[in-house]
Structures are given as structure tokens and as C-alpha cells.
Amino acid sequence: MKVREIGEQGLLKRLQSFCVPGMLGDDAAVLATPPGEQLIVTTDMLVDGVHFSDRTTPPDAAGWRAVAANLSDLAAMGATPLGITVGLSLTGETEVAWVEQLYTGMRECLQRYDSGILGGDIVRSPLKAISITALGSAPLERIIRRNAAQPGDAIVVTGVHGSSRAGLELLLHPEKGENLTESDRHSLIQAHQRPQPRLDILPLLWDILPSQSAIAGMDSSDGLADAIIQICQASNTGASIDRNLIPASPALTQLVPPPQALQWALYGGEDFELVLCLPPQVAQHFVQRLPSATLIGKITPETEISLVDPQKKYPDEPLSLNRGFQHF
Amino acid sequence: MKVREIGEQGLLKRLQSFCVPGMLGDDAAVLATPPGEQLIVTTDMLVDGVHFSDRTTPPDAAGWRAVAANLSDLAAMGATPLGITVGLSLTGETEVAWVEQLYTGMRECLQRYDSGILGGDIVRSPLKAISITALGSAPLERIIRRNAAQPGDAIVVTGVHGSSRAGLELLLHPEKGENLTESDRHSLIQAHQRPQPRLDILPLLWDILPSQSAIAGMDSSDGLADAIIQICQASNTGASIDRNLIPASPALTQLVPPPQALQWALYGGEDFELVLCLPPQVAQHFVQRLPSATLIGKITPETEISLVDPQKKYPDEPLSLNRGFQHF
Structure with a gap:
């Protein structure tokens, strides 16, 4: 029909x-706000x-x-x-x-x-x-804004990145998932088709955070790199991100080699995790209480936004806005 | 560019x-509600x-x-x-x-x-x-709803109907407006291109209305007939509308003969006036204070919705939903 x-x-x-x-049944909906x-x-x-x-x-x-x-x-x-x-x-x-x-x-x-x-x-x-x-x-x-990041803040992500992009790849090219377990394949596809907005972390955040703290954050819907860049630009700061700390799911690392996994984690988009800039002690507390969360870097006073490797296997490289999802 | x-x-x-x-500059806008x-x-x-x-x-x-x-x-x-x-x-x-x-x-x-x-x-x-x-x-x-009409309520429209449809006709077929004055042509085209939402009548309405009265109403965006029918269906009432009282602009009656003007007024749509069901005394007050407003009929206990002619030149006819704008 x-x-x-x-x-x-x-x-x-x-x-x-x-x-x-x-x-x-009316021209508009009516609701009460708290x-x-x-x-x-x-x-x-x-x-x-x-x-x-x-x-x-x-x-x-x-x-x-x-x-x-x-x-x-x-x-x-x-x-x-x-x-x-x-x-x-x-x-x-x-x-x-x-x-x-x-x-x-x-x-x-x-x-x-x-x-x-x-x-x-x-x-x-x-x-x-x-x-x-x-x-x-x-x-x-308690409103989280992009422009409230402070140099010295720790940058925390609430979960893994790159899985949504990997799920899309498996949907477009199922043959690429032949070496994955059924459960890994399912988890990546679910990450693409049924992403979870991280409303669940808010009560935990309010529980940990001192009451007068304004914190910065946004979601990683347009990519993790995009979120970090948007926050830094709005706050007039830079950031230093440790490339070894960006969390990817085991299924993603099964599917593609590390350089590809990192690209998808940074630029794939649609993971719908939160990127939060927290005072270091709050950040420590937060990642202890939320097992999926990871500390990936820090806000810096200079406006460079760099992906760094403390082990010096890779040279520093700037994060780029252009590799993210472009709407036109 | x-x-x-x-x-x-x-x-x-x-x-x-x-x-x-x-x-x-943020993921969402923030505003205060009164x-x-x-x-x-x-x-x-x-x-x-x-x-x-x-x-x-x-x-x-x-x-x-x-x-x-x-x-x-x-x-x-x-x-x-x-x-x-x-x-x-x-x-x-x-x-x-x-x-x-x-x-x-x-x-x-x-x-x-x-x-x-x-x-x-x-x-x-x-x-x-x-x-x-x-x-x-x-x-x-003070929320106006479709389902609050009461038998005996007077039905008031806040302004003329059919002008938007006429304006559209002039835009599609400019030659049909050759007999109109420039000012008449302009007023019909303005009615189509720059309709005025009737937010202006609300202070007057609250000024006249006793404080506990729930009133029924909706706008005539999908046509005057549609608005009357929607209100009657939501309120489980009928209505009797006097065909001679439905207000059309002088420019519309210059453009087309009366039967066509009536059709456009009832079914043309996009006039964005309000159709209000008011206690008779309130309605009298309202039309006295708002020169553009007209009393066109009344809400009845039976569920028939009729266009009537007290002068009996035309037989009664039911208002029809099907002649209004259909979205599919």
C-alpha cells in the first residue's frame, strides 16, 4: 500500500x-518546561x-x-x-x-x-x-558549550570512534567483513545503524563536577577531529591529542590496519560520542567511573591543534577540518 | 556565486x-521561556x-x-x-x-x-x-484549541478570504488581472506573497474575553472550509455558515464572479486568518473592536456542517473537506 x-x-x-x-489534533503541540x-x-x-x-x-x-x-x-x-x-x-x-x-x-x-x-x-x-x-x-x-575550554583541561571522549564508519563500509561491501566474527560484524553495523546518544553520562558528570564549573564539549557527529577543532576555535585555544590514546573498538582493529582505523576514528563521523574538556582531576574521576571513557589529550594555550606521538614513531601532524564530512 | x-x-x-x-556556534540554541x-x-x-x-x-x-x-x-x-x-x-x-x-x-x-x-x-x-x-x-x-467549540458559539473570521488564491492566479496568469487597478492587483499578490499571521488580534481577544473562557479556533491556512470542519470534528459539533457573510476583498470580487470568489474563499487556502468560536456577546464585542473581523455563522449541536442562504436563493449545501488542499 x-x-x-x-x-x-x-x-x-x-x-x-x-x-x-x-x-x-491542534495547530501546535503544547508542553511544560521544567x-x-x-x-x-x-x-x-x-x-x-x-x-x-x-x-x-x-x-x-x-x-x-x-x-x-x-x-x-x-x-x-x-x-x-x-x-x-x-x-x-x-x-x-x-x-x-x-x-x-x-x-x-x-x-x-x-x-x-x-x-x-x-x-x-x-x-x-x-x-x-x-x-x-x-x-x-x-x-x-549546567549548559555545556563549545567556547568554555581552558588551557590545561583534559580532553575526554565517552567511547570508541570509527565504528560507525566501519559499519557503513560493511554495509556497502559485505565481503570486507569475511574475516570478522559474527559478533564483531554485528557490533560495527549496530554502531552505524543504532548509535547511542550519550545522554546516559550526564548524571555521572553532574555527580562528579563541582557545581560552579562551566565545561566545554560537543558531540562527535561530524567526526572526532571536527569536534576538537570546533571546540578549540570557539574557545580560542589549541589542543594536543595523543594518537595512541584514541580509542577504537576491537572489531574495528580486526577489520582494518591501524592507520586506516585512526583515520576513521578521527574523520569518519557519526559516532555520536561526547568530547568533553574537563579539569584534570574531574577527568580522572570521570574515566574511572565510566569504563567506556578515555582521556586522549589536553587543551593548550597556543592555537595549534596537533596529533602527537609521545613515542616519536610518527611526526606531529595538525588535525584537519577538511577531511571531515563536508555538506556541499 | x-x-x-x-x-x-x-x-x-x-x-x-x-x-x-x-x-x-553550539550544537543547539538556548532560550528562556516565560x-x-x-x-x-x-x-x-x-x-x-x-x-x-x-x-x-x-x-x-x-x-x-x-x-x-x-x-x-x-x-x-x-x-x-x-x-x-x-x-x-x-x-x-x-x-x-x-x-x-x-x-x-x-x-x-x-x-x-x-x-x-x-x-x-x-x-x-x-x-x-x-x-x-x-x-x-x-x-x-489562554491556549486556543480546536476541540473547545460549544453549540451556540458564534463563528468569527479575522479577515477576508480568497485573496491568496486570487493572488496566485494573477501570478500564474497575469493577463487575468488586466481589468484590475494596479492597487487591487498589488493587494491580491501581496495577500499571496506576504500573508500576515494574525498575532495582532491576540491582545484584543484577551482584553475582551472573560478570564476563565476556553475558546476554540484554528487558522485558515488549509482553507476556511477546512478550518470550520476541523473545529467541528474535534469538538463533536456542527456549524451553520451564512454564505452571504463570508468576507471577500473588493479586489477579489472585481477579479472573478461571486460563485468563483466564494469557492476561493472557502477552499483556496493560505489566507492565514483565524477562525474563532466565541460566546455570542464576546463575538459582537470582537467584531466591533476589530474592523476586519466578520461573524459568519454559528456552532450547532448536530454534526452537519452547512453553508446556508437565509435569503433562500441557494439551497443549503454541506461544506466539503475534499475540495481543500490535499497533500498527496
Whole structure:
């Protein structure tokens, strides 16, 4: 059954069950924000064939990833999700089942973080596209910003990098995974199709952090190198990153040789981990309490951003913005 | 100069001046909501060739209309705007000037209502599309909803209908406007390209309305008939609309004969007026204070929704949802 056969009203009726009850049926959604907290808002647009594709992401995975990307932006600001709105453009030939699977994936990801779909808009188009706006809230003093890094801060990542890029490679070229175990193959593909926004680390961070500390951070959705560069540029600092400390999953190092794994970890993107700049003692505490987290370097007063090798096997090299994902 | 020549970073730099200062540069925007008020959120997606076109809407008009549609949804809920986010998909071949004119139109409309652009996302796509999410706020007891209409309520529209559809006709077939004065032609085209969301009527409404009254309403973006039907269906009521009272502009009645003018007024859409269901005395007060407003009928206990003629020149006829704008 195709979208044009049931029309807009028919489609909306079917999608109602995926949304927060009582939200649809008016011109806009109504929600309460926690008293005294700031509203945090982020928008992502995803286009068929550019940001998702039936070849590598079945519709439920496309839905999960679209939501995860937005929730990751909230996590990067230190915010707790309130809900999302969904703008969806569809061709009349789109299968209704495709749309329902997309919403199933969106709902699964949202439910894991106690959130839901508040409303949206569905329109006809020659091309499928998804635009999600995520709303969250945070106390003003806990908002994480890019421009708050201080020289001497330790740079911590909340998890491994490069796995999403490796998962994409396995989806595009399954033969490359022939030497992997089924479990390794699955873990890389899951990293690409079902990334986990790191909202889970926020309570731990607030638990460790002294109450007046402003910390810097962002997510690594456009690549780990991009995140480090954006933070440094916004904070007018540099950074020194130890190339031996950048964490990759065992499955990734099984799949490709170390230089390739490092490239994917730095420039592959879409790992949706957080990159945080923390006072050294806080950072030590944080990596002790969060086993997936790793200290990879430090913020420096000069504005150079270098990948260094304390063992001096490799020369220092600057991190580059250009190898990351470029939108045009 | 084309978008692909300056890239994403170059484009973002140019668009920064169109946005609320200090909002860009993080993963999400931060804003304060008025204490004690509810957050109101609405999303609209607009696709090149479906919802806007360089043939009938230059980019500044497309930007204005996209914002106006969203602010109209806020007005329909009784909400005051806090700001918008913009998701924009562009081809690499899009002229940078086109994008800047789009943002100029968006900003002009927002500034008229003391609002601004909070953030967004710009992505590459084979097709131009705009997704706007508007945020507003309102005290809980003043939120206007579709499901609150009561039998006996007077149905009031805040302005003329059919002009946007007429303006579109003049843009597609300029020769049809040959008998109009320049000022009439201009007013119809403006109604299509620069519609005014009726946020202006809210202070008047709160001034007249007793404090505990819940009122029903929505905007007429999908057509006046559609708005009346949606309100009646949500409220489980009917309506009786006097066909002789539906207001059309003098320019519209100059352009087409009365039956055509009535069709456009009922089903043309995109007039972005408000359709309000008010206790009769409040309605009388409202139309006295707001010269553009007209009382066109009343909410009835039976679920029929009829267009009637007290002069009995025309038989009663049911209003139809199917003649309105269908999205698939």
C-alpha cells in the first residue's frame, strides 16, 4: 500500500499511535518546561540518498539514527530531552510500511530516553526527507558549550570512534567483513545503524563536577577531529591529542590496519560520542567511573591543534577540518 | 556565486547575521521561556515546486510565507512567538543570493513580530526544501484549541478570504488581472506573497474575553472550509455558515464572479486568518473592536456542517473537506 492510496488523513491516522497521546489534533503541540530551566533546541535535516539510503539503513534504522543525532546534540549541551517534532516529505509512491517502520525506529530510540514525538508535518515531495527538531531543557549553569575550554583541561571522549564508519563500509561491501566474527560484524553495523546518544553520562558528570564549573564539549557527529577543532576555535585555544590514546573498538582493529582505523576514528563521523574538556582531576574521576571513557589529550594555550606521538614513531601532524564530512 | 563554491562553512558565516546574536556556534540554541507559561511548538515543511516556486514566489516571499505559516499556527493556539529554527536543504547549484534573499524574507516577517531565527541546519540535497519549527509560549488557560467549540458559539473570521488564491492566479496568469487597478492587483499578490499571521488580534481577544473562557479556533491556512470542519470534528459539533457573510476583498470580487470568489474563499487556502468560536456577546464585542473581523455563522449541536442562504436563493449545501488542499 502506497502513501497516495491512503492520503494525508489516512497516513496521519496511522501515525497517531506513534506520537505522545493528546499532542496531535491542534495547530501546535503544547508542553511544560521544567521551572527555572532553559529551553534547548536543535534541528537536523536528513535527505534520502545523501544522509540515509535503503541500501545501508532500513527505514527503522533511518528513524533511529535521525532521532539519535538530535538527542546527541541535546546531550552535547547537557540537556534532558522533552520531545521532538518531525517534518517529513514523502513521494506519493512511498510504501506506508516504510513510513511506519521509520516511525517505529524513531519511537524506539525516543522511548529509551523517556521521550516522544510531539507533532510535525507530512508533505508531498519528489524526494524523501526528514527534518527533526529536538527540544530539551537544562539548568543554565549546567549548559555545556563549545567556547568554555581552558588551557590545561583534559580532553575526554565517552567511547570508541570509527565504528560507525566501519559499519557503513560493511554495509556497502559485505565481503570486507569475511574475516570478522559474527559478533564483531554485528557490533560495527549496530554502531552505524543504532548509535547511542550519550545522554546516559550526564548524571555521572553532574555527580562528579563541582557545581560552579562551566565545561566545554560537543558531540562527535561530524567526526572526532571536527569536534576538537570546533571546540578549540570557539574557545580560542589549541589542543594536543595523543594518537595512541584514541580509542577504537576491537572489531574495528580486526577489520582494518591501524592507520586506516585512526583515520576513521578521527574523520569518519557519526559516532555520536561526547568530547568533553574537563579539569584534570574531574577527568580522572570521570574515566574511572565510566569504563567506556578515555582521556586522549589536553587543551593548550597556543592555537595549534596537533596529533602527537609521545613515542616519536610518527611526526606531529595538525588535525584537519577538511577531511571531515563536508555538506556541499 | 553558487552554494558549492563557498561550502557549508562559508554559507553559515554569511547567514549568521540573519540570526539572533549568540545563538549559533553550539550544537543547539538556548532560550528562556516565560515563567509559568506553556511551550507551544509547530513544524511546517515546504518543498520547492510543491509549496513554493520561483515562478510565483521570489525567494524573499518564500521565506516570508514559510515563517508566516508557522507564526499563524502559533497565533491559532493563542501563543506569542519565541523564535524559529530553520532546516534547509539546498542543491550545490543554488545561488548564494537566493539563500540570502530567503533569509531576508524570513527575517522581515520575524522582525515584524519581535521574533528571530534561533538556529538550524543546512544540508545538501537534489531538491530545495525548508522546514521551520516555530516556538511560542502561552499561559495554559489562554491556549486556543480546536476541540473547545460549544453549540451556540458564534463563528468569527479575522479577515477576508480568497485573496491568496486570487493572488496566485494573477501570478500564474497575469493577463487575468488586466481589468484590475494596479492597487487591487498589488493587494491580491501581496495577500499571496506576504500573508500576515494574525498575532495582532491576540491582545484584543484577551482584553475582551472573560478570564476563565476556553475558546476554540484554528487558522485558515488549509482553507476556511477546512478550518470550520476541523473545529467541528474535534469538538463533536456542527456549524451553520451564512454564505452571504463570508468576507471577500473588493479586489477579489472585481477579479472573478461571486460563485468563483466564494469557492476561493472557502477552499483556496493560505489566507492565514483565524477562525474563532466565541460566546455570542464576546463575538459582537470582537467584531466591533476589530474592523476586519466578520461573524459568519454559528456552532450547532448536530454534526452537519452547512453553508446556508437565509435569503433562500441557494439551497443549503454541506461544506466539503475534499475540495481543500490535499497533500498527496
